[in-house]
Amino acid sequence: MTRTLDREDDLEPAAPLPPRLARLMRPELPGLAEEIVTEIRRGIPEYARPIDGPYGQVLRLSVEQNLASFVDRIEIAPGAPTVQEGCATTARKLGQYEAHEGRSMDLLQAAYRIGGQVAWRRIMRVAPKYDISSVLMSRLADAVFVYLDELAAHSLDGYQRAKANPIAPLDEKHRKVLRKLLEGPASGQETRELADDAGWTIPAEVTLVAMEPDCRCVWTALDEDVLAELEGAEPHLLIPGPFTTARREMLERAVPGRRVAVGLTVAAAQAADSLRWARQALGLVREGVLPGDAVTLCEQNMVTLWLLSDPALVEQLTRRQLSILDTMTPGQQDRLTETLRTWLVTRGTTTEIAERLHLHPQTVRYRMRKIEQTFGKRLDDPEARFGIEVVLRAMSLWARRPADGTR
Incomplete structure (x- = not known):
């Protein structure tokens, strides 16, 4: 097998793809990933296992990871997008799966082809909206299929290694x-x-x-x-x-x-x-x-x-429970919600809350009056009070994340 996707010509983009392409493509990725997974599972019965099972999760993760990496490389790296190590590792593991399942590489090759076809159909639908030239479309097509060739090559490597060192x-x-x-x-x-x-x-x-x-x-x-x-x-x-x-x-x-x-x-x-x-x-x-x-x-x-099991639902609940604070500045909102959460959790006195928050008791009294004016009778309603406490606890947990997203 000299070419993993049976492509006889050695395609290389003539020039780097413009970074603006990445910005146009990125909003399409979630829907495109879903479409590719659906088409692969529909076209290859052996891959139509429960999508929540281990194999289905690996398939979905692989598609999402490869799409994101391809677009990222267009935006930040000169030249043709190349497969990064994380995607290469996942591709090799897909090849290992095929070997352990006792199959040839034909099904995985077919999956890569289906992914490329679905991606290209999406590109063809989106491109006219942005007046992308035929020259640029040709270079993009080359980049897509060269990228798929690289992924398939890594999968073949994993397959061959697994065959050489079979699991007991x-x-x-x-x-x-x-x-x-x-x-x-x-x-x-x-x-x-x-x-x-x-x-x-x-x-x-x-x-x-x-x-x-x-x-x-x-x-x-x-x-x-x-x-x-x-x-x-x-x-x-x-x-x-x-x-x-x-x-x-x-x-x-x-x-x-x-x-x-x-x-x-x-x-x-x-x-x-x-x-x-x-x-x-x-x-x-x-x-x-x-x-x-x-x-x-x-x-x-x-x-x-x-x-935190459903962040989108927590966000909707937050909007409904705390929309009354929308007229305040972010700083005012933070101060009131911090004080309100402490009161709901501890039900302590003004002095106890002040000690916990390292504030003067008079400051806490002022904030509690403001809270009572703002929320009114909702604080006397057990159901409403529970909803507010749930939202504030969730907000406090999310606030633990590093500001730069690193860990």
């Missing part, structure tokens, strides 16, 4: 059990048959662990009954039963120096929920909302996970 048959059987547990009910006949074939007993309860991408794991440190999926973009483990002290020590040995999040212990049929919560917790750690501990326990952060 028993390990692959365990991986199939884990995937099935996360895709469907644990009581299903197919799941029980896979577990029996792997010599693994489906436990009454399980605890899922989310790990950072490219997380190095010491396989020999894992307990024999632990199921592991480490080659995807979002590696994870399944621990039978609760997360005990012994299991924590095992995890610290197996994943040294890396952050992980431990989901709630749930019935085996709810394994996907445990992993979803663990991934949410790990995301909040990366955003700076939760402390960056080596092991983050969902058990200790359930209220935070609940409050």
Whole structure:
């Protein structure tokens, strides 16, 4: 295979693409990613697994990551967009998946072609609105397919490496059990048959662990009954039963120096929920909302996970609960909401609130009078008061994120 996408001509853009193209393309990315994933799953039955399962998540993440990287490179890098290491790693892992599934590279090649075709159709629809010249369109087409060639080459590399170093048959059987547990009910006949074939007993309860991408794991440190999926973009483990002290020590040995999040212990049929919560917790750690501990326990952060589980809904609730403050300056809003949140949480006296906020009691009295004037009888209504407190707690949690977005 001399060309991974069967393109005989060596296409290279004649000149750098103008950065303005990136600004035009970026608003299209969310919808385009969704369209590509839909078309791939429709056109390739083998990829039409539950989209919330591990394979579906890797597929979606790969598409989103590749689109964003392609546009970013147009904007910030001279010359033709090239595949960056993060995208290359994900592409290699997709190739590894194909090898572990016992398939050829044909399906993944087809997926790349479908992605390129869908992307180009979108470009053709959008381009006329911005009067993009035919010369620039030609260069952009070249860049798209060269980029896809590079991705496919990385996937082929991962495929060939996996073929050269195959996973032990028993390990692959365990991986199939884990995937099935996360895709469907644990009581299903197919799941029980896979577990029996792997010599693994489906436990009454399980605890899922989310790990950072490219997380190095010491396989020999894992307990024999632990199921592991480490080659995807979002590696994870399944621990039978609760997360005990012994299991924590095992995890610290197996994943040294890396952050992980431990989901709630749930019935085996709810394994996907445990992993979803663990991934949410790990995301909040990366955003700076939760402390960056080596092991983050969902058990200790359930209220935070609940409050921040739907940011868009929290935003809508905030608008409805705090729109009464819109006429104030941002500084005035911050001061009043800080005082109001402290009062709702502590129900303390003026003096106690002043001590907590490091303010003079007279300042707190002034703010409380202003709060009473602004919110009126809503503070006497338990339902309204609870809604306000929920919003203020969520705002306080989001405020922990670093201003520059780094962590």
